[in-house]
Structures are given as C-alpha cells and as structure tokens.
Amino acid sequence: MSHASVPACRVGSFNVTLGEVSKAATATERDARDLRWSRMMAAAQAGDARAYEALLRECLPLLRAICRARLRDATEAEDAVQDTLLTIHRARDSYNAARPFRPWLVAIAERRALDRVRSRGRRVRRQLPVDAAGEIASGEPAAEVELDARRAAANLRQAIEDLPPAQRTALRLTKIQDLTLADASQRSGMSVGALKVATHRALHALRRRFGTEE
C-alpha cells in the first residue's frame, strides 16, 4: 500500500503535506490492521484457537470503546462487551473473509450495546424508589436504612453467585436484566422451557436461603 507517498507529491504547503501524510499513514495502518484481522478470523473459522484468542484480545479495546460510548456505567459496558464476545463466538460463521472484518465486528458490538441500553431502560422504568419508601415507612435514619439495604444487596449478590451456572444465567437474564424469554433464550442459548425451569429453581433456592419460602 503506497498511500503515504501520494499526498506529499500533490500538495504545496509543508504543513498540509505533513497532515496528509499522517492521515494517510493512519489509514494505511488501519487497512493493514483490518486485513490482519480478516486473516486471523479466517484462521479462527478454520479452527486456529491461537489466532482467535489473539484476534479477540486485539479487538477488545475497540469493543470497549463502542460499548462505553453507549453505556455510561462501566459494569454495564463491560457486560455488553462480554455479550458481544459471546455473540461473535456463536455467530462467527456469519463472517466471510471476502468482506471487511471491522464493519462486521462493529455491527455486532453496536447491536449488543443497544440491547443493554434497552434492557437498562426497561429496568429503570420498572424500578420504584424503594430506599425512600423504606425510610418513610420505618422512620429510621437514612444512613441506617442505606446500610441495611447495602447489606441485603451484598447478601443477595452472594446468593446469586452461589447458584449453579444455568440458574444464575437464567435469573440474571430474565429477572435482573429483565429480558423477554425469547431474548433471554437467544442470548443464553437455553430453550425457553429450560429458562423457565432454571429461573423457577433459582428463585426457589433464593427463597429457601433467605427463609422467605412458605
């Protein structure tokens, strides 16, 4: 690729020449990187795990940049990055090395980040001002109420972590991220029936753990 030499020959101003050379060099680097990524993905499709791992690691900063541009919360953004990685893995046969790799990658990342934005929007709409309501009802000082809430949240998080993986995944997707069963099924690869059973078992286990089961 000889982009770098072309602008230098055509422009008269030295400053502009430097700028254009720099731009051309960046474009050349990007082209070279995209070509390398295409080759690595083709190798990954053929089963080369080392090329695949190297490719995903190289793409990680780009995926993070895309997801962070959509999601302010760092944890949500990282979850979206992981959703993207899972989708890339499952849909890796949808890439053809005859086409550029970057648009394929960016499209998947954008899609998964938007899914997160949408599920977050649904969650926020359904949330009630629980802290304020608790404080009013009990008359306790705000700090104590908040401390209790934090403790309860930590206990709940731990209890969810202790669930078997399938139940944890089902609970996170259907109850925490509030996805529809169809979306959760698509995201997890579990059937709708399996999701329902795993969610039911997870809730049962949590109720038993917190002694709220009748």
Place this chain on the structure above:
Amino acid sequence: MHSEDLIHRLAADLRPVRPAPHPARATAVWLGIVAAVIGVAVLVFGLRDDLAERLAGGFDLPQIIAALATGVLAAFAAFQIALPERSRNWALLPLPAAAAWFATMGWGCLQDMARLGPEALQIGMSVPCLVFIAGLGVPLTVAMLWLARHATWLRASPVAALGGLSAAALASVGLSFIHYLDAAAMVLAWHGLSVLVVTVLAGVLGPRLMRSGHPVG
C-alpha cells in the same frame, strides 16, 4: 468473570465453522432447491392442461411473475440481513414486488367482476391451495432457515419471516402451474392467506428452530 478470561475460554472452546456464503450464491442455492422441489411436485401432480392458454391472457402471467419476483427478492433480502453488518433496510427489498403481486390479484378480481358481476367475488373453499402452499412452504422454509443459520444469534426473526415469505411465494408459483383455480378472488384469498400463514409461522417459530439446529458455541 473478566473479559480476558472469557476470551480464553471461548478460544479453548473453538471449533471450525464454514463461513457464510455470499447472499447471491446462497440465493442461487436456495432457488436450486426450490426448483427441484417444485419440479418434483409438478411431476407428481402434472401441469394443468390449460396452462399455455392461461399464461397467454388474463392475470395469470403478471401474477406469477410478481410472485416469482417476491420469492427471489425475499430470499436475497433474507440472506443479506443474515449478515450482521448489512443494513436492516434490505428487508424492504421484496415489498414492492409483494405489493405488485397482490395488486395483480386485485386487478384480476376487478376484471372478473366486470366480466361476471358480483358473483365473481364469491369466495368458496379451496383447502388444496392452503395445503399445497403450506405443505411445500413449510419444508422449504426449513431449508431456508438451514441455509441462513448463521443469522441465529442476531436477526433470526426477520430472516425467518423473509424466508417464509420467499418459500410461500415460490410455492404459490408452483401451485399456479398445477392447480385449477381461475377466479382471481379465490386466488387472492387462498394464496394470500397461505402466504400470510407461512410467513407469520416462520417469523414466530423460525428463530426457535434455528437455535435448536445451531448449537451454542
């Protein structure tokens, strides 16, 4: 889990896959499958005796051409949007042809009405139409979902619905060669209903079918 750990796990789980074909090539393969299936159906049921006469005049020829265009364009659109980086607007591609298809059938109804009066719009039962279009359309849709299985994790519903539309439209073309159904109102009602049923079924059940045939990882 850190994303870096996830990458390591995914790489450890890697299996070779066959890359998705170009949409034009996938459409050509699909049309080959459809031609073979409809060819067998024609061999089994036989061409209608008056086919040449029907194609020479009336609304049959434009109707068949519009249905064929709908089937081909819907398939091409399905294979386009099955690729993540392609615009969703590709899904609109078959709509003009589908509109023209229904318009030709509607025009046929008006012509029949001018010729025969209001009786031309009486709609009787034609279960064979539904059975033929659904009977060919559903297995053809399954073939389409298999060809477009790389869309399972991204745009399964629109791909499946377009696949269903393509399969049903092409089955309708096949039916026009075989079945004696002359009244435009009947064609509009029964072909239209059958195409709608297959398209909706494909859009609703297709994604589930695709997931069951496309293992995770």
